[in-house]
Amino acid sequence: MLSGLDSFAGRLIGLSALVGTIGLTVAVAVILADVVGRSLGSPIQGAQDISQMAMVILVFGGMALCDRVGGHVSVDIFEKFMPPAMIRAGDILSALLGAVIFLGIAWTVWESAALSRMLNLSTNIINLPKAWFQYAMIAMSLITALGMLLRAASLTLGQSLTRETARS
Amino acid sequence: MSSFAIGLIGMGALLILLVLRVPVAFAMFAVGFAGIAILNSPNAAMSLLASESFTLASSAELVVGPLYILMGNHATETGMSRRLYDAAYAVIGSIRGGLASATVIGCGGFAALSGSSVASALTMGRVSLAEMDRFDYDPRLSTGVVAAGGTLGILIPPSTGFVIYAILTQESIGRLFLAGVLPGLLLLTMFVLTVSLLCHINPKLGPAGPRTTLAEKARAMTGATPILLVIVLTIGGIYGGLFSPVEAAAVGAGLVILIGILMRRLTPRVFWNAAKSSVVTTATVMLILIAAHMMNPFLALSQIPQEFGAFLADLSLPPLAVLALILAAYLVLGCFLEGFAMLVLSLPIFIPVIHQLGIDPIWFGVLVVLTLEMGLISPPVGVNVFIVKSVAPGVPLGRIFAGVMPFWLAMLVTLVILMLFPDIALLLPNTMIG
Numbered sequence: 001m002l003s004g005l006d007s008f009a010g011r012l013i014g015l016s017a018l019v020g021t022i023g024l025t026v027a028v029a030v031i032l033a034d035v036v037g038r039s040l041g042s043p044i045q046g047a048q049d050i051s052q053m054a055m056v057i058l059v060f061g062g063m064a065l066c067d068r069v070g071g072h073v074s075v076d077i078f079e080k081f082m083p084p085a086m087i088r089a090g091d092i093l094s095a096l097l098g099a100v101i102f103l104g105i106a107w108t109v110w111e112s113a114a115l116s117r118m119l120n121l122s123t124n125i126i127n128l129p130k131a132w133f134q135y136a137m138i139a140m141s142l143i144t145a146l147g148m149l150l151r152a153a154s155l156t157l158g159q160s161l162t163r164e165t166a167r168s
Numbered sequence: 169m170s171s172f173a174i175g176l177i178g179m180g181a182l183l184i185l186l187v188l189r190v191p192v193a194f195a196m197f198a199v200g201f202a203g204i205a206i207l208n209s210p211n212a213a214m215s216l217l218a219s220e221s222f223t224l225a226s227s228a229e230l231v232v233g234p235l236y237i238l239m240g241n242h243a244t245e246t247g248m249s250r251r252l253y254d255a256a257y258a259v260i261g262s263i264r265g266g267l268a269s270a271t272v273i274g275c276g277g278f279a280a281l282s283g284s285s286v287a288s289a290l291t292m293g294r295v296s297l298a299e300m301d302r303f304d305y306d307p308r309l310s311t312g313v314v315a316a317g318g319t320l321g322i323l324i325p326p327s328t329g330f331v332i333y334a335i336l337t338q339e340s341i342g343r344l345f346l347a348g349v350l351p352g353l354l355l356l357t358m359f360v361l362t363v364s365l366l367c368h369i370n371p372k373l374g375p376a377g378p379r380t381t382l383a384e385k386a387r388a389m390t391g392a393t394p395i396l397l398v399i400v401l402t403i404g405g406i407y408g409g410l411f412s413p414v415e416a417a418a419v420g421a422g423l424v425i426l427i428g429i430l431m432r433r434l435t436p437r438v439f440w441n442a443a444k445s446s447v448v449t450t451a452t453v454m455l456i457l458i459a460a461h462m463m464n465p466f467l468a469l470s471q472i473p474q475e476f477g478a479f480l481a482d483l484s485l486p487p488l489a490v491l492a493l494i495l496a497a498y499l500v501l502g503c504f505l506e507g508f509a510m511l512v513l514s515l516p517i518f519i520p521v522i523h524q525l526g527i528d529p530i531w532f533g534v535l536v537v538l539t540l541e542m543g544l545i546s547p548p549v550g551v552n553v554f555i556v557k558s559v560a561p562g563v564p565l566g567r568i569f570a571g572v573m574p575f576w577l578a579m580l581v582t583l584v585i586l587m588l589f590p591d592i593a594l595l596l597p598n599t600m601i602g
Contacts, residue, residue, distance in 0.1 A: 020451075027235065031414065032422040051228075051231050062450055074190060074565075087189065094188075108214045
């Protein structure tokens with residue numbers, strides 16, 4: 001059952017990374033087009049708004065894959081002095097703590113998005129509704145938390161799950 | 169229990185989590201959140217979690233990071249960075265540690281382009297680490313030189329560190345930028361000397377390559393021309409007023425992609441790999457930055473930085489000794505705090521002391537920015553070291569810290585030189601602005 005769930009989570013994580021990659025491509029394309037357009041006398045209106053919101057998508061789009069590929073930075077100086085059980089306990093703690101953090105981000109941003117909708121908060125120039133991007137951030141944070149919870153469960157049960165690389 | 173005691177307990181908890189190999193970002197999130205919840209309220213902590221996450225992820229200034237990461241990844245994937253280092257190696261590779269010295273010089277050039285240490289370490293790491301590995305450099309030297317060289321980003325202008333210092337102390341940004349030029353070049357020279365010294369003591373660290381003929385040098389330089397053109401265009405674009413740093417980064421990334429297509433090296437698979445890798449690295453870096461912004465309000469509430477400042481001000485010591493103590497405090501705080509947040513927390517306390525002692529605030533600004541740089545590579549949470557770790561995941565963190573130490577000592581020597589000879593920092597602003 002755990003491997004079935006992991007396979008499902010893997011697809012969600014892949015989708016999240018794809019969305020993040022699209023965000024990055026949009027940021028580059030819009031800024032480039034703005035520079036070229038400005039030199040021709042017609043800059044893109046709201047280029048900064050678009051690039052900032054694309055940044056939200058790319059940052060949180062990559063979080064789940066970052067965790068999946070073991071991309072988070074940790075201090076491994078003391079690892080060789082630690083017994084395997086302690087290392088495993090630290091890994092489980094890390095996964096659970098990460099899941100709680102991303103669930104916390106999702107929860108607090110959910111409340112913040114409700115406020116954004118109520119107050120019609122939007123970007124400065126072309127009025128992109130902030131709530132859209134906050135909801136995307138929530139979805140991607142939940143995917144990240146799901147991946148972390150599955151890792152915690154697999155570590156606790158002693159099962160090994162897929163570990164991808166950033167380049168696969 | 170006092171706020172200060174809670175702050176100290178928080179720092180202890182942070183260290184325990186780090187020892188247990190909990191990711192740095194998660195540990196800072198947990199301690200920062202709990203600390204704010206205790207010292208202020210759980211609602212304040214929740215509110216900060218939502219606001220900092222979204223605000224930092226949508227920061228206009230930080231867009232520059234992923235764009236430079238993408239540029240570096242595409243340059244690496246399409247083989248352009250390899251050609252750049254082939255050229256560097258053809259020119260100075262026949263001396264011991266030549267490629268590491270070329271990396272330092274590249275970091276200096278990139279620092280003049282980006283103004284960000286993190287972006288410098290990321291981009292130069294992406295470009296240079298694989299190449300130094302190819303030429304059998306010891307990972308301690310290759311990762312150490314990238315982490316240390318990256319710190320030049322906040323000393324060599326344009327520097328975001330000087331901008332923040334200027335805003336907090338109401339000093340002239342122009343004077344600070346000019347004051348950073350000679351110390352930046354001095355530090356760059358010290359790094360190159362450190363590489364030479366290390367490779368002289370242990371030649372295996374950075375092996376000397378075979379001598380190349382003039383024709384080989386010319387061929388290697390020709391091969392590197394496209395990426396050199398990209399660098400010249402982006403740097404020239406910034407100083408010529410054509411682009412902002414963010415725009416220069418996008419232009420650089422766009423040009424590298426275009427050159428890759430023209431050279432028929434950029435397939436959809438290569439593009440996807442480079443973009444996906446960029447997204448993952450961006451996520452790693454941004455989560456640390458967001459976590460640092462959760463940690464800092466907790467420290468401000470706990471009064472730890474303020475207590476440090478008050479303690480130093482109360483000592484009846486000569487100005488140079490007080491200055492040394494203040495910088496020592498920055499070095500200690502720099503091991504745990506994100507540099508800019510440290511400035512925001514501490515300068516309001518230290519600047520009145522500096523004025524009272526008659527110390528030139530421009531000179532002090534240069535010294536403080538240099539100590540911030542040292543914090544970027546100091547254990548246990550030197551951000552640049554973690555950035556390099558994210559680029560070179562196969563190298564244990566302990567090895568990277570070991571590789572960084574000689575450069576940290578070089579920075580300490582530079583700091584002492586700048587303390588003893590303030591004119592190195594003040595010469596340009598005093599002669600050019602008055």
